[in-house]
Amino acid sequence: MKKLILAIFYLFILNTSVLALVEVDITRGNLEPLPIAVSPLYIEPGSKDVKQGDKIIKNIGEKISEVIEVNFRRSGLFNPLKKASFVQNPDIAHVKPRFEDWRLIKAQALVTGKVNITDEKLRVEFRLWDVVAAKEMIALAFSTTPDNWRRVAHIISDKIYQRLTGEKGYFDTRIIYVSETGKKTQRYKKLAIMDQDGANVKYLTLGNELVLTPRFSPKNQLVTYLSYFRNMPRVYLLDIETGVQEVVGDFPGMTFAPRFSPDGKKIIMSFAKDGNSDIYTMNLETRVVERITDHTSIDTSPSYSPDGKYICFNSDRSGLQQIYVMRSDGSNVKRITFGKGLYGTPVWSPRGDLIAFTRVYKNKFYIGVMRSDGSGERLLTENFYQEAPSWSPNGRVLIFYRETKSDSEGKGFSAKLWSIDLTGYNERLIETETDGSDPSWSSLLSK
Amino acid sequence: MIFKTNFRKILLIILASVALTACATQKRDAGMMQGDVYTGTDTVEYLATGVKDRVFFATNKSTLTTASRDTLRKQAAFMRKKKDLTFTIEGHADERGTREYNLALGERRANAVKDYLMTYGISGSRLSVISYGKERPVNSGSNPLAWSQNRRSVTVKAN
Numbered sequence: 001m002k003k004l005i006l007a008i009f010y011l012f013i014l015n016t017s018v019l020a021l022v023e024v025d026i027t028r029g030n031l032e033p034l035p036i037a038v039s040p041l042y043i044e045p046g047s048k049d050v051k052q053g054d055k056i057i058k059n060i061g062e063k064i065s066e067v068i069e070v071n072f073r074r075s076g077l078f079n080p081l082k083k084a085s086f087v088q089n090p091d092i093a094h095v096k097p098r099f100e101d102w103r104l105i106k107a108q109a110l111v112t113g114k115v116n117i118t119d120e121k122l123r124v125e126f127r128l129w130d131v132v133a134a135k136e137m138i139a140l141a142f143s144t145t146p147d148n149w150r151r152v153a154h155i156i157s158d159k160i161y162q163r164l165t166g167e168k169g170y171f172d173t174r175i176i177y178v179s180e181t182g183k184k185t186q187r188y189k190k191l192a193i194m195d196q197d198g199a200n201v202k203y204l205t206l207g208n209e210l211v212l213t214p215r216f217s218p219k220n221q222l223v224t225y226l227s228y229f230r231n232m233p234r235v236y237l238l239d240i241e242t243g244v245q246e247v248v249g250d251f252p253g254m255t256f257a258p259r260f261s262p263d264g265k266k267i268i269m270s271f272a273k274d275g276n277s278d279i280y281t282m283n284l285e286t287r288v289v290e291r292i293t294d295h296t297s298i299d300t301s302p303s304y305s306p307d308g309k310y311i312c313f314n315s316d317r318s319g320l321q322q323i324y325v326m327r328s329d330g331s332n333v334k335r336i337t338f339g340k341g342l343y344g345t346p347v348w349s350p351r352g353d354l355i356a357f358t359r360v361y362k363n364k365f366y367i368g369v370m371r372s373d374g375s376g377e378r379l380l381t382e383n384f385y386q387e388a389p390s391w392s393p394n395g396r397v398l399i400f401y402r403e404t405k406s407d408s409e410g411k412g413f414s415a416k417l418w419s420i421d422l423t424g425y426n427e428r429l430i431e432t433e434t435d436g437s438d439p440s441w442s443s444l445l446s447k
Numbered sequence: 448m449i450f451k452t453n454f455r456k457i458l459l460i461i462l463a464s465v466a467l468t469a470c471a472t473q474k475r476d477a478g479m480m481q482g483d484v485y486t487g488t489d490t491v492e493y494l495a496t497g498v499k500d501r502v503f504f505a506t507n508k509s510t511l512t513t514a515s516r517d518t519l520r521k522q523a524a525f526m527r528k529k530k531d532l533t534f535t536i537e538g539h540a541d542e543r544g545t546r547e548y549n550l551a552l553g554e555r556r557a558n559a560v561k562d563y564l565m566t567y568g569i570s571g572s573r574l575s576v577i578s579y580g581k582e583r584p585v586n587s588g589s590n591p592l593a594w595s596q597n598r599r600s601v602t603v604k605a606n
Contacts, residue, residue: 183587184584185583185585186583187582210582212546212582213547231577233550233577233578254550254554254578256547256551257547270547270551272550272551272578275509275554275555275562276555277554277555298551298555314547316548320507321544321545342507344544344545344547344548345547360543360544360545363543384589385543387545387546405589406588406589407587407589408587408588413587
């Protein structure tokens with residue numbers, strides 16, 4: 001009997017290892033990034049040079065592969081292998097990879113592709129290969145305009161990420177944040193937008209008035225934020241394409257902490273009057289304003305659940321800042337945080353499962369996550385000062401900002417964007433031209 | 448027992464030295480903070496002779512201290528004299544909190560000041576309120592003294 005059980009056991013192990021294809025588990029702390037070789041894309045003969053503005057981009061095949069590599073490396077899940085060790089040329093590798101050669105350099109997955117560029121169109125074809133099982137995993141082709149070549153790299157990265165992890169990616173996204181310059185007592189702040197890898201930075205405001213806490217609409221074309229234009233702090237809407245700005249509603253006092261509803265139809269925000277801040281919504285189409293909370297405490301930082309049915313928010317109605325959840329009509333308010341210290345900036349994950357937050361305890365700041373009933377609290381990182389996490393669209397990465405200590409002259413002060421994985425690993429500084437704060441992640445640009 | 452007596456002596460010495468050091472620390476801060484409300488005059492400006500332009504708050508609080516109420520009574524007297532002047536009351540918070548909550552807290556502090564001035568007969572139409580949250584610290588330092596100076600409400604002449 002024992003021998004039979006052992007035999008079945010061994011059979012089971014053998015079977016699983018034979019069936020195992022390359023895959024990445026993103027739920028554990030990833031200590032073994034998957035070795036992946038990203039071959040430069042082969043440029044088909046007759047292709048034109050890619051023009052971006054008045055610059056000419058040479059070696060576009062290599063440039064695209066480098067953008068993909070940076071995405072993979074920054075995710076902490078993949079280890080892109082050095083190109084110097086590649087043995088096959090891009091054109092042949094794309095048609096018939098010699099898997100034994102790729103296995104020699106320890107690659108487990110291989111990315112190959114080719115591009116064809118005319119004046120109006122960039123057509124790309126790429127393949128993902130399982131080097132271990134020696135088979136093709138994805139073969140896809142698509143086209144876009146040549147100046148969109150970075151998005152090509154991000155879309156390819158997302159497709160590969162999805163195939164290998166089973167989750168949607170987050171590389172074809174943008175981040176909006178507040179760019180900061182100047183001394184600490186007189187900071188100049190501008191709205192800035194960039195690709196999630198830091199490229200294509202654009203400034204959306206001039207810095208003449210204080211701007212704070214921007215958020216993307218789920219449709220990605222609109223942004224809402226707080227502006228001190230004319231010394232009247234109010235929530236505004238900005239159309240990224242047209243540059244047109246308009247104040248949201250006609251409130252006789254400060255409005256702040258704005259976000260969009262998941263369907264993009266409403267703005268939810270705080271309205272402060274006579275020392276009291278409550279949460280209101282305004283329908284962007286009908287302009288109808290609804291009051292959601294009605295309490296003498298400060299109610300702010302509202303965040304919808306992805307199905308739009310619930311709102312989590314920050315309130316000090318029990319004395320100090322805590323996190324509460326209520327139905328989106330304001331009913332059924334429940335407190336969900338009971339730990340020591342205070343809690344703020346709750347943001348509901350796009351997956352609906354978790355709420356990220358800032359916690360302050362014993363003069364230290366923490367970024368953490370908890371379930372929407374407040375259970376399972378996990379603190380991911382501790383710092384002198386950090387706050388305001390924002391979720392990647394796949395609910396796997398959080399972006400937030402940190403400030404450093406400064407002396408009474410303001411020396412030593414800096415504000416920077418940081419990201420960390422939900423697992424608590426892969427804590428990473430996000431390089432920006434200037435200091436930055438209040439980051440917010442867009443949804444996937446390609447749906 | 449010899450051990451017991453010695454132990455008591457040592458304990459007394461320890462307690463005495465702790466008390467002395469506590470006294471010393473208190474003296475250093477006495478001119479600057481009470482609880483964690485700033486009581487100094489370092490960042491203070493004056494609307495008129497003897498009329499301080501600002502009051503200070505404890506962490507996370509918007510309650511007015513006795514000293515604050517004294518300052519505001521003097522501000523109200525000044526405002527009653529200068530009937531043509533209007534004022535903006537700014538509310539501020541220190542950097543040791545989340546940005547959005549600090550905007551609301553600043554607004555609450557400024558309104559606490561406005562409400563108190565109104566009880567001394569100043570018309571609300573002469574007093575507008577603006578919160579800057581933690582955006583405009585007056586002291587860039589990252590220490591309790593700097594933070595206490597930043598937790599303030601400042602009355603500014605608007606015209």
